[in-house]
Amino acid sequence: MTSSGKTALDAAVRAGRGERIDWRFRSIAPALAGLTLDEAAARRANLFGDGFFGPFVVLGAAELAHNLRTMARWCAERGVVLAPHGKTTMAPELFARQLAYGAWGITAANAGHVRIYRTFGVSRILLANQLVDPSGLRWLAGELAADPDFEFACWVDSVRGVELMTDALSEAPRPVDVLVELGGEGGRTGVRDSATAYAVAEAVAKSPALRLRGTGGYEGALSHHSDTTALAKISSYIDGVRDLAVSFAEKGLLADGPVYVTAGGSAYFDRVVDELTKPWPDGLDVLPILRSGAYLTHDDGFYREISPLGAHPRINGVERFRPALHAWAQVTSKPSAELALLTAGKRDLPYDEGMPEPQLLRKDGMVNALTGHTVPKMNDQHTFLTLPADSPVEVGDWVRLGVSHPCTTFDKWPLLPVVDTDGETVIDFVRTWF
Amino acid sequence: MTSSGKTALDAAVRAGRGERIDWRFRSIAPALAGLTLDEAAARRANLFGDGFFGPFVVLGAAELAHNLRTMARWCAERGVVLAPHGKTTMAPELFARQLAYGAWGITAANAGHVRIYRTFGVSRILLANQLVDPSGLRWLAGELAADPDFEFACWVDSVRGVELMTDALSEAPRPVDVLVELGGEGGRTGVRDSATAYAVAEAVAKSPALRLRGTGGYEGALSHHSDTTALAKISSYIDGVRDLAVSFAEKGLLADGPVYVTAGGSAYFDRVVDELTKPWPDGLDVLPILRSGAYLTHDDGFYREISPLGAHPRINGVERFRPALHAWAQVTSKPSAELALLTAGKRDLPYDEGMPEPQLLRKDGMVNALTGHTVPKMNDQHTFLTLPADSPVEVGDWVRLGVSHPCTTFDKWPLLPVVDTDGETVIDFVRTWF
Numbered sequence: 001m002t003s004s005g006k007t008a009l010d011a012a013v014r015a016g017r018g019e020r021i022d023w024r025f026r027s028i029a030p031a032l033a034g035l036t037l038d039e040a041a042a043r044r045a046n047l048f049g050d051g052f053f054g055p056f057v058v059l060g061a062a063e064l065a066h067n068l069r070t071m072a073r074w075c076a077e078r079g080v081v082l083a084p085h086g087k088t089t090m091a092p093e094l095f096a097r098q099l100a101y102g103a104w105g106i107t108a109a110n111a112g113h114v115r116i117y118r119t120f121g122v123s124r125i126l127l128a129n130q131l132v133d134p135s136g137l138r139w140l141a142g143e144l145a146a147d148p149d150f151e152f153a154c155w156v157d158s159v160r161g162v163e164l165m166t167d168a169l170s171e172a173p174r175p176v177d178v179l180v181e182l183g184g185e186g187g188r189t190g191v192r193d194s195a196t197a198y199a200v201a202e203a204v205a206k207s208p209a210l211r212l213r214g215t216g217g218y219e220g221a222l223s224h225h226s227d228t229t230a231l232a233k234i235s236s237y238i239d240g241v242r243d244l245a246v247s248f249a250e251k252g253l254l255a256d257g258p259v260y261v262t263a264g265g266s267a268y269f270d271r272v273v274d275e276l277t278k279p280w281p282d283g284l285d286v287l288p289i290l291r292s293g294a295y296l297t298h299d300d301g302f303y304r305e306i307s308p309l310g311a312h313p314r315i316n317g318v319e320r321f322r323p324a325l326h327a328w329a330q331v332t333s334k335p336s337a338e339l340a341l342l343t344a345g346k347r348d349l350p351y352d353e354g355m356p357e358p359q360l361l362r363k364d365g366m367v368n369a370l371t372g373h374t375v376p377k378m379n380d381q382h383t384f385l386t387l388p389a390d391s392p393v394e395v396g397d398w399v400r401l402g403v404s405h406p407c408t409t410f411d412k413w414p415l416l417p418v419v420d421t422d423g424e425t426v427i428d429f430v431r432t433w434f
Numbered sequence: 435m436t437s438s439g440k441t442a443l444d445a446a447v448r449a450g451r452g453e454r455i456d457w458r459f460r461s462i463a464p465a466l467a468g469l470t471l472d473e474a475a476a477r478r479a480n481l482f483g484d485g486f487f488g489p490f491v492v493l494g495a496a497e498l499a500h501n502l503r504t505m506a507r508w509c510a511e512r513g514v515v516l517a518p519h520g521k522t523t524m525a526p527e528l529f530a531r532q533l534a535y536g537a538w539g540i541t542a543a544n545a546g547h548v549r550i551y552r553t554f555g556v557s558r559i560l561l562a563n564q565l566v567d568p569s570g571l572r573w574l575a576g577e578l579a580a581d582p583d584f585e586f587a588c589w590v591d592s593v594r595g596v597e598l599m600t601d602a603l604s605e606a607p608r609p610v611d612v613l614v615e616l617g618g619e620g621g622r623t624g625v626r627d628s629a630t631a632y633a634v635a636e637a638v639a640k641s642p643a644l645r646l647r648g649t650g651g652y653e654g655a656l657s658h659h660s661d662t663t664a665l666a667k668i669s670s671y672i673d674g675v676r677d678l679a680v681s682f683a684e685k686g687l688l689a690d691g692p693v694y695v696t697a698g699g700s701a702y703f704d705r706v707v708d709e710l711t712k713p714w715p716d717g718l719d720v721l722p723i724l725r726s727g728a729y730l731t732h733d734d735g736f737y738r739e740i741s742p743l744g745a746h747p748r749i750n751g752v753e754r755f756r757p758a759l760h761a762w763a764q765v766t767s768k769p770s771a772e773l774a775l776l777t778a779g780k781r782d783l784p785y786d787e788g789m790p791e792p793q794l795l796r797k798d799g800m801v802n803a804l805t806g807h808t809v810p811k812m813n814d815q816h817t818f819l820t821l822p823a824d825s826p827v828e829v830g831d832w833v834r835l836g837v838s839h840p841c842t843t844f845d846k847w848p849l850l851p852v853v854d855t856d857g858e859t860v861i862d863f864v865r866t867w868f
Contacts, residue, residue, distance in 0.1 A: 023553040024867060026546030030573055051569040053545045087781070087815060109815035110777055111487045112460030119457040129777065129815075130766045132830045135485040139464055157767050160829045188816055189767035189775050221813070332564045333591050333623035341623045343544055343563065347521070347845050347868065352780060379655070380841045381521060381543035381563075382622055395594045396566045407814045411781050412845070412868070433458060434781065434846070 006099055008121025013093045016120075016431060025415040027056040028429075037415075037429045047328065047417065047424040048362065048398065055329040055344035057409060059418045059430055063324035064097075064296065070309065071295045072101040074318055078273050083107045083126050083262070085293030089410045091432045092120035094296060105151070107291045111136030116433050118143055118150070126262065127154035128218070128291065129189065130161045130181070137168035145173040153177035153213050153260060157190050162203040162210065169209035177213035178204055179260055182244050184237045188221035197244055201253045211255040212248065214286075217241040219272060220265030226306050226314070234268045238275040249284050258287045266294035270308035270315050294406045297324040301404020302353040325409050326423075327356060327401040329383060331393055338386060340393050342401075345381035349401065350408035358385060360400035361392060367423070370399060410434075440533055442555025447527045450554075450865060459849040461490035462863075471849075471863045481762065481851065481858040482796065482832065489763040489778035491843060493852045493864055497758035498531075498730065504743065505729045506535040508752055512707050517541045517560050517696070519727030523844045525866045526554035528730060539585070541725045545570030550867050552577055552584070560696065561588035562652070562725065563623065564595045564615070571602035579607040587611035587647050587694060591625050596637040596644065603643035611647035612638055613694055616678050618671045622655035631678055635687045645689040646682065648720075651675040653706060654699030660740050660748070668702045672709040683718050692721045700728035704742035704749050728840045731758040735838020736787040759843050760857075761790060761835040763817060765827055772820060774827050776835075779815035783835065784842035792819060794834035795826060801857070804833060844868075 021032045021040050029051035032040045047056065075082045081104035086095055090113070095106050105124030108114045111133060117125055131137060131154050144150055156162050156178045169176055180200050183190025191197045204212045219237055223230040245261045248254050264272040269292045276288035294303050298310070298321035308314040309321045329344035349356050355375040360367050372388035383401075387393055400423075403409050410416070411434045418428035455466045455474050463485035466474045481490065509516045515538035520529055524547070529540050539558030542548045545567060551559055565571060565588050578584055590596050590612045603610055614634050617624025625631045638646045653671055657664040679695045682688050698706040703726045710722035728737050732744070732755035742748040743755045763778035783790050789809040794801050806822035817835075821827055834857075837843050844850070845868045852862035 023549050026544075026550065026868075029569065030549065051573070053549070053570050053573075054567055055544075109779075109781075110460075110489075115457050115464065115487070116460065130829070132766055133488055133764055133777075135463065136487050139485070139487075157769060158829050160768075161766070164830045183769045188769075188813065188818070190769055192769050330567055332566055332595070335591060335617045335621075335624055335626050343567075345543075346786060346842060347543075351786065379622065384622070395564070395592050396598045408780060414868075434460075434848075 008123065009092065009096050009099065012120040013096045016092065019431065021415070027053050028415060028417070037431070041426070041428045045426045047419065047426060054398070055327055055342070055348050057325060057327045057348070057403070057413050057416055059297065059416050060324045060326070060423070061418050061427060062421050063322040064418070066319070067296055067298055067321050067324060068097060068101045070319055070321060071292070074315070075290060076102060079277055080273050080288040080290050082290050082292070084296065085109070085128070085291050086117060087113060088293035088407050089296065089432060090116065090434050091410070091430050093430060095120070095122060098296065104289065107293070111139065115139065123147070123149055124151040126289070126291065127152070128216070130155045130157050132161050132164040134168040137165060138171065140176070141169055141172035144176070153179060155179055155181040155189070155216055156200055156204060156210070157181040157183065159199055159203045162200060162207055166207040166209045172209055175209060175211035177255070178210050179214045179216040179262065180204070180212070180244065180248070182215060182217045182241050184217070184219070184222045186222065188218060190217060194244065194247070198251070201248050205253050212253055213255055214260035214262070215241050215245040215248065216260070216262040218265060219263055219268050224306070226267070226312065231268070231271055234271045235275055238263055238272050242275055242278070245286065246281060246284065249281070258285050260287055260289055262289035262291060264290040264292050266292040266303055267306040268308070295321055297406045299323055299325060299404050299406055300357050300359070300402025303406070323402060325403055325406055327403055328398050329401065331385070331395050331397045331399065334393065334395050340385040340387055342383040342385055342399055344383045344401070346378050347380055348412055349378065349383070350403050350405045351378050352408050353405040356383065356401035356403050358399050359402050362398040362400070363392065363394070375401070442557065443526065443530050443533065446554040447530045450526065453865065455849070461487050462849060462851070471865070475860070475862045479860045481853065481860060482799070488832070489761055489776070489782045491759060491761045491782070491837070491847050491850055493731065493850050494758045494760070494857070495852050495861060496855050497756040498852070500753070501730055501732055501755050501758060502531060502535045504753055504755060505726070508749070509724060510536060513711055514707050514722040514724050516724050516726070518730065519543070519562070519725050520551060521547060522727035522841050523730065523866060524550065524868050525844070525864050527864060529554070529556060532730065538723065541727070545573065549573065557583055558585040560723070560725065561586070562650070564589045564591055566595050566598040568602040571599060572605065574610070575603055575606035578610070587613060589613055589615040589623070589650055590634055590638060590644070591615045591617065591623055593633055593637045596634060596641055600641040600643045606643055609643060609645035611689070612644050613648045613650040613696065614638070614646070614678065614682070616649060616651045616675050618651070618653070618656045620656065622652060624651060628678065628681070632685070635682050639687050646687050647689055647691070648694035648696070649675050649679040649682065650694070650696040652699060653697055653702050658740070660701070660746065665702070665705055668705045669709055672697055672706050676709055676712070679720065680715060680718065683715070692719050694721050694723055696723035696725060698724040698726050700726040700737055701740045702742070729755055731840045733757055733759060733838050733840055734791050734793070734836025757836060759837055759840055761837055762832050763835065765819070765829050765831045765833065768827065768829050774819040774821055776817040776819055776833055778817045778835070780812050781814055782846055783812065783817065784837050784839045785812050786842050787839040790817065790835035790837050792833050793836050796832040796834070797826065797828070809835070
């Protein structure tokens with residue numbers, strides 16, 4: 001990323017801080033309406049005493065900083081660059097912090113994401129999909145024409161895709177970098193065999209609109225487990241992504257310049273880096289690019305269990321990630337001794353990778369650990385809380401919930417309060433764009 | 435709803451039409467940026483030819499109008515009023531249309547919803563929960579003080595809740611209407627027995643801040659089926675909500691004025707209305723209030739199967755609802771003969787009440803039915819499409835998907851194009867606020 005790219009993003013983020021708080025942000029205290037984000041942050045409002053409406057999802061400032069630092073250091077030590085998947089947060093100011101901590105670029109999932117990133121001045125973007133929509137491609141050509149510093153690469157995994165891209169990119173001012181995506185058996189996108197991979201690479205080499213920059217993959221689609229068999233499968237798959245880049249080089253199919261080899265969700269990035277940092281053939285200038293996004297906030301569910309820096313760490317000598325995303329919801333009903341209902345539901349909290357985890361109880365201003373309570377299910381606007389025999393939970397109390405899956409948490413909140421280490425003083429706000 | 439209430443909402447909706455389209459609306463064509471919603475609608479852009487970015491979820495104008503008309507007529511014929519649950523769409527202009535079609539008020543799920551409704555001038559709101567948050571209650575007291583025409587009622591289901599409300603509403607200019615909620619065995623919120631119901635009602639009668647206006651319930655939490663046993667359970671439960679209102683009246687616990695008796699999601703509203711329109715005791719002035727919200731768009735999944743006006747209709751002589759919400763996503767990858775991947779995922783489409791349903795294939799500008807294709811799973815940004823042996827699906831084609839569960843569709847889209855009967859000419863836009 002050029003320094004001008006970082007500057008443009010920083011400027012756009014600063015401009016965004018001038019946005020004024022109002023009713024659009026459903027949990028934010030009405031008393032803060034009319035203030036800019038910076039002015040509201042300066043108030044150091046209390047989540048429980050200053051008029052916020054439950055439920056709310058908050059970010060921990062210290063945990064965010066810890067995770068940013070931890071991942072940046074580890075990537076630097078291992079000699080890989082990070083292009084974190086921005087779809088996790090869709091928060092340009094978090095992109096800016098990731099870049100300030102050394103990230104090389106930001107990864108996107110679709111053309112709409114790229115457009116939002118570009119609006120905020122992100123200057124190096126990996127689109128982790130084959131983009132075949134003529135509308136998106138024509139828009140992309142315009143972006144490339146408007147900004148000579150804009151660096152973009154996306155995946156290709158079919159000859160037909162290469163043809164569609166070539167047709168729609170006829171107006172592009174320079175060839176678009178593409179990586180051939182290798183898919184795994186039982187996986188998601190990506191060519192399933194080397195014959196197809198070569199056919200696609202050869203089509204790219206012949207395309208006036210495209211330039212073969214390397215190979216990519218996504219190991220996260222292959223497993224949801226971290227046993228030895230699963231990890232071996234991941235390593236073997238990444239080895240294939242690596243081998244494909246080497247054989248493209250041998251066949252002379254790659255464009256001049258650095259070769260990108262990229263993979264990495266947030267579950268197996270240790271294995272990805274182990275494979276991608278093994279010695280490359282002499283003369284092959286490879287840039288291994290990791291794309292993990294969920295490390296930023298970590299979680300209290302899926303990633304806690306499976307992350308290489310989670311509850312069962314697979315990396316030694318590095319501090320674990322800390323969960324930076326938590327929800328608070330109030331007990332609005334306790335219809336029986338065994339059941340309470342919280343004011344939060346599927347519109348507020350994630351439910352696709354496990355239910356939220358009751359962790360703390362706030363009663364009369366005092367916060368204590370809450371054990372033995374579970375969430376069996378959620379409705380659109382309600383969370384069911386199963387109470388043990390001696391539960392202290394009463395109507396009016398507040399429950400802190402850990403969440404599983406940052407991606408499906410952020411997308412429910414246009415503005416998230418950032419809290420100090422006390423967990424309830426609001427010292428900042430993060431704006432998301434979904 | 436007073437005419438001033440409708441006027442305020444209409445004016446706020448008209449003002450909202452001045453909002454200008456830009457990058458915040460990820461699927462909307464960049465070429466429409468800078469236009470107001472009305473200006474953009476006047477362009478009559480084509481979803482596929484004019485630069486929209488996939489995926490998109492669209493509303494069918496004719497289907498919306500049909501469902502609005504159908505539900506309005508049926509409620510009028512059956513002598514019930516409708517306070518549709520606004521959480522389904524969170525779209526003030528759809529609230530305005532529901533009110534224009536005779537709806538009595540709008541239902542909300544939490545204080546944040548009420549605040550958004552009030553911002554848009556909705557003047558009669560049912561909050562279908564017990565509100566015990568002092569922040570929300572103090573804000574509510576201010577709203578009631580600021581607008582003598584604002585009519586509000588919410589649920590109570592515990593003596594503790596009544597106490598918390600009474601404390602926090604000390605500044606309210608007039609008593610707040612409340613309904614005692616009856617819950618069913620295995621249900622959600624609401625008192626589980628009549629002794630508790632009477633205790634809560636008596637606490638309300640003694641509260642200077644509250645006024646007992648009737649009873650309420652939610653039958654949708656009791657079943658997800660429509661067999662005879664399930665329907666009998668629903669009817670018996672609603673009968674209990676009804677009986678509770680009668681016994682409150684007999685005990686002299688109700689405030690003067692009309693008695694509200696309310697229930698009704700979108701799965702069993704036929705049974706709710708059957709029970710709530712049986713003759714009431716002489717002299718009891720009961721207003722039966724239905725709260726169904728999903729009828730507005732209906733769906734191609736859960737509600738199609740279970741709605742009284744769905745695929746297995748339980749109401750005679752009335753046209754069925756028509757699905758008004760559909761998604762379009764492009765095929766970006768076809769890694770094998772059995773699998774394609776669409777550019778849409780859990781950030782774009784609902785997945786909590788069944789997977790989206792492949793319905794149409796758009797190839798080279800021609801649209802045809804797509805049969806034998808299924809969606810086995812979704813990732814954050816990808817939809818897996820299982821292909822039959824003779825599938826015509828290729829990279830670059832577009833697939834129309836039916837969706838299940840309107841509530842978890844709307845909340846993923848801040849701006850939805852409304853399409854004409856051809857399914858692809860954009861004639862309007864609907865703004866949501868989540």
